[in-house]
Amino acid sequence: MVSPSGRNTECLDFLRQPGLQRMWQLVRKKYESYGRVAGTIRLSGLREEERQALEGLFATNMLGRSDFRFRLAELERALQETRFQVSIKDCLCLLYGDEWMTRQEQREIEQRTWERFCRWALQFGGKEELKIWIEQLSAGLGGGYRVFLECYRDYCEKGDSPDWAIALGALQQLPARNERLPVFAARTTGDPHGLDRSTLAGRIFYWGMLALQSQYRLRSEPDVQESGRTSVQEDGFKETRSTVEADPTSDNTLESISQSEVIRAQYALSGIVLDDISSIVWVAGWGEYAKDPVALPLLAVERLDQAALPSVSEVFVVENPSIFGALLDRGLQTGSPLPFPLLCTSGQPSLAALRLLDKITDGQSRIYYSGDFDVKGLVMAIGLSQRYGSRFIPWRLDAETYRSAVRSHFPPFSEAEIQVLERMQVPWDDRLLEVMRESGKKVFQEQILDLLLKVWEERMG
Incomplete structure (x- = not known):
């Protein structure tokens, strides 16, 4: 030169x-x-x-x-x-x-950096199960590989990954008895929210916890959920096709209902109790709540003795609090307690709502559900239909009701929402989605209240 x-x-x-x-x-x-x-x-x-x-x-x-x-x-x-x-x-x-530098030189430098990071990460392993997990991650395998890559990017920028050190430190101190996550996080990290799943440290902690439980399963399949290294054109690493369980820390609308139950059980196996106070369900017309409505947190729902609960043949469930209040008002005007339970999910069904439905219904109980004629409302209804099968009965959630209620000035569906409707399948009414797409308008529960009240009064006798 x-x-x-x-x-x-x-x-x-x-x-x-x-x-x-x-x-x-x-x-x-x-x-x-x-x-x-x-x-x-x-x-x-x-x-x-x-x-x-x-x-x-x-x-x-x-x-x-x-x-x-x-x-x-x-x-x-x-x-x-x-x-x-x-x-x-x-x-x-x-x-x-x-x-x-040439691509080959770039790959060599990246490989050396990756190896240094993996050695650095391994020093926090402590327990043998965690060391095995980290070695699998270093090979581009194992549950939580995506969060491991996030830590690698931090390491490349800062020379370390504080979130990795925090999470691995907490994994060395799992409680011998049940301890609520914020309390455990405050004790081990100094921050009550330091291990929330919305944080990188919380996601690392989650996957490390599964590794300690030996519950994550690695299998070679073409359908990748937690894939290995990205392609050599992307960052110099050869692509690895590996699969573990889909990441349950995601918040997909349909999947999150059942996933939240799975996640709660996984934490419980490690002695960690997740929030069971914020998840609530409004209920009236059932047992000691026959007259006045009450908001039950998940904690109270889980403590209910299912064997001692009064049996019910039917339950009415609504999505919106305004409808819950209107139905309750009409029922109380009779001066008699409601003859069947009335539940309000206040939007996406909470775990408290689902667990209460599980407990107060049996294989013969009918669950009448009414929601909005929009994407979110249908997604909720489909999710409940999948969970409860033939026990789920749509309540004025059909093409006939929609057609009678829709008006030209109602809010329109966006183009993205129309595309979602085109991909949906509604098992209880083949015509509903077609009618909604043709009209292009949303219809909310408040706009069919009179129809709901008519059915409600008939059922009350």
């Missing part, structure tokens, strides 16, 4: 002349791709300044030419014959600095 002197400046001036800029951009890509002097470059649509610069460099007549093709080996010889006597690699280093 040219020596670090005034000749470097002269050489750079020569290389940076406007007529060679486009050529060097293509040469850089080609050289990075091959890692050596190989391949052919084609320049088309040549400008006059490019013709002059190429003619001087290659010592060839460019008069009237609109394109020029050359092999990198020819460029290498031409550069050696200049007064600077440089190579293509010398020129690329001068033009783009010492950070310029």
Whole structure:
């Protein structure tokens, strides 16, 4: 390479002349791709300044030419014959600095960085089960590989990953008895929310907890949920096709209903109690709550003795509190207790609502459900239908009701919502989705209240 002197400046001036800029951009890509002097470059649509610069460099007549093709080996010889006597690699280093390197060199550096990170991560393992888990992650396998990659990115930027150290430290201190997650997190991390699943440390803790339980299952399948390293074109790592259980920390609307129960049980196996106060359900017309409505938290629902609960043949469930209140008002006007339970989910059914439905119904109980005629309302209804099967009965949630209620001034579906409706399947009414798509309007429970009240009064006798 040219020596670090005034000749470097002269050489750079020569290389940076406007007529060679486009050529060097293509040469850089080609050289990075091959890692050596190989391949052919084609320049088309040549400008006059490019013709002059190429003619001087290659010592060839460019008069009237609109394109020029050359092999990198020819460029290498031409550069050696200049007064600077440089190579293509010398020129690329001068033009783009010492950070310029071939893809192979990039891969080698990334591989060494990955290995340093994996050794660093392993030192926090402590328990043998965690060390095995970390070794699997280091090989691009195992549950939680995505969060491991997040820690790797932190390590590349900062030289460490504080979230990894925090989570692994907490995993060494799992309680021998039941302890609520915020209390445990405050004791082990100094922050009551330090192990929430919305944080990186919380996600690491979750997957490490499963590793300690030996519950995560690794299997080779083409349908990847937690995949291994990304492709070599992306970051220099060879893609690994591996699969574990789908990440239950996600909040997909349909899946989150049952996943929250699975997650709660997984934490409980490690002595960790998740929030059972914030999840509530409104209920009236049942047992000691026959007259006045009450909001039951999950904690109270789980403590109900199912064997001692009064049996019910039917339950009415509504999505919106305003409808719950209107039905309750109409029922109380009779002066008699409601003859059947009335529940309100207040939107997406909470775990408290689902567990209460599980407890107060049996295989013969009917669950009447009414919700909004929009994407979220249908998703909730479909989820309940899947959970309770033939016991689920849609309550004025059909094409006939929709058609009778919809008006031109009602809020429209967005294009994205229409696309979701096109992919949906409603098991109880084949016409409903077609009618909703044709109309393009949303209908809410408040707009069919009179129809709901009519059924409600009939059922009350």
